Amino acid sequence: MYTNIALGILSSMPAAIQGIDRLVVDIAMFFGLLVIVAMALNFQYGNAGIPNMGCAVQVIVGAFTVSGIVLRIMFMVAAAGGLPLDDWNDPFKFIYSNPSNVRLVNGLFASDAVLAMGFLLLSLGIAVLMGALTGYLLALPAIRLRATYLMIVLITVADASQIFGRNITGISGGTLGVWIPNVFAWYPGDIGVVTAVVTLLLGLISFFIFRTMLNSPYGRLMRSLRENEVTLASVGKNVVGIRRNILMFASGITAIAGVMNAFYVQFVNQSDYQRAYWTYWPWLMLILGGPGNNAGTFLGAAIVVALRRLIIIYKFQIQQFFFFPVSYLEDIILGGLLVLVMIFRPSGLIPEKLLYIPGINYAKMVKEEVKVDWRAAPKARETHVEKKEEKK
């Protein structure tokens, strides 16, 4: 993790921009994006035992927020500022006048950095809210039922969101997609680098948020939910409510990845947000690294992202050895690795450690003699006494 962040920051330095290593920036960017998704997944599945198979939905909601809501606000602000924008209110004109409008807005952002960053923050804020709302809506049908029902619902909804995006032109330009103004247009150097650094920073912030939450009493509540929900319900906790809150919170964080992807590619098209890419690969990262700890998630994300980007970038060199498209090779690696890791390393590369709670000394607790109310178990007392006498 630290090496990746260091690489991202190093490559953002002016010296590094000259001899730019595209591959490093690319890997850092996608590491930043997917580590957010994988961490949120670890928060849900690894710690609370909620199998969220709908990461793609939350990511697509982030992207649609940028293309459907923030893009219009950008146009409105730019038009109010006196830029000669074409009409964009009609779904047809929304796509038709999009490239020229975006070019004008890019010019505005190049001169006004504060406005551009304001729009970045605005889109992040709206995306988090929309993601949480999606989490709430997704939780409605199946959160009370067995975990497998939730998986079924979430997997199918990922396709539904793509269908809506494809057919409702106002959301993301239908099949054609829409261009997004570049909020980093004010940056003089390489724009990919600054996007990667911002994404990694967002990943770092969400890492600290998740870590704080996991080390808090709420984190212990989540782990107890994972281990035994019946016990948790019997001590008076609202299991359904806790589960819904976790799903909503993690959905909000996952939507950030969609926003940053939209700003990195500067283009939103529903076909970029397939279930396979945004749900299955993060799951592989989680299972490979080890569910239940963030270090494992980072390791898994680093390995998987590096592997995938290398395959994609050296696609044409690899293609010579195969008669089929390399993307199916990726599928085979994904499916095969997932099964192999589950069979041969069920706890992942870095297994989960005991929870550290500040102020509690586990070693001392183990050494202490546990006081038991023997009245409740008279038989046990007899054997206990016998054993003591034998020892004497």
Next chain:
Amino acid sequence: MDLTIWYMAITYAAELMLLSIGFTLTYLTAKIPNFAHGTYAGFGIYVSYTLSKFYHVNPYLGLPLAFIIGSGVSIVVYKLVISTLTKMGSGSIVLTIATLAIQIFLGAILNIYSYIFIAFFHQYATAFLLKEDDFHIGDVAGIFFVSLIISVIVVIILHYMLTRTRMGIAMRATAEDTELASVLGININSVQLFSWFLTGGLACLAGAMIPFWFQSSPTTGSGIITSIMAGSLLGGLDSVYGAILGGFIIGMSEIMLTLAGQVLFGNWFGEYRPLIPMFFLIAVLLIEPRGLQGFWENYQRRRSKPIPKEPEKKEEAKK
């Protein structure tokens, strides 16, 4: 009146029914939703394709072959992955993720298989239709009769097996309570193996009949999984008879409701066809998560008068 759309809907519904039965059987014995179930159907599709376009044999002759290949794939999947993971003590969530991984793996294998034809035999294999291999009775395509007869025969055999044979009763016992069944001397492993054999075979059989009427591609199998799950869930997810009804209802409504929507609202409605099984899925979960099975049980409970419990005589118990 043109009844073609009805024939088409019934053909699709019969195929979906076979798939839903298989999905439910896996859920009954293994307690996991098998996401790779649709991909087995993809193997059936390619059995038909290979026979028709490569060996120039009537693909109807390949239906038994499809059953054997599907059950073989399913048994390999069970033995290599599911059985191993179960022995390791993995929970249902891990097993479900494993089936997803298998779905991705098998889907890739199907795609690669189709590219063998493209690369070595220069023959288009990624989207095809086998309508010209079909026979006709009057105006109606033969697949309508074949799929309907096969699904009815399968339902009858399944009913006989589940109620009369030792293996079927063992399967029902395993579905009720796995540990209790093993205490009674039922070999759980062989029951599981048999159910995976049956589900794989049925799915592949249904898949082999899909390209006679519907355009097929390597992803057809994994795309149909939503409808299969909706059918199984509508039936209650733990009742084979519910799955028979549920799969048929979902298959019919997927085509007929799309048509109705297109007539009522315009052609754009056709794009939303995949949403219809999703709508059923979410509606079932919101209204009655146990599906038709739950409705049936509630109805029976309401019909039968509650028997008042006699208070137990405590004195006798003490003696």
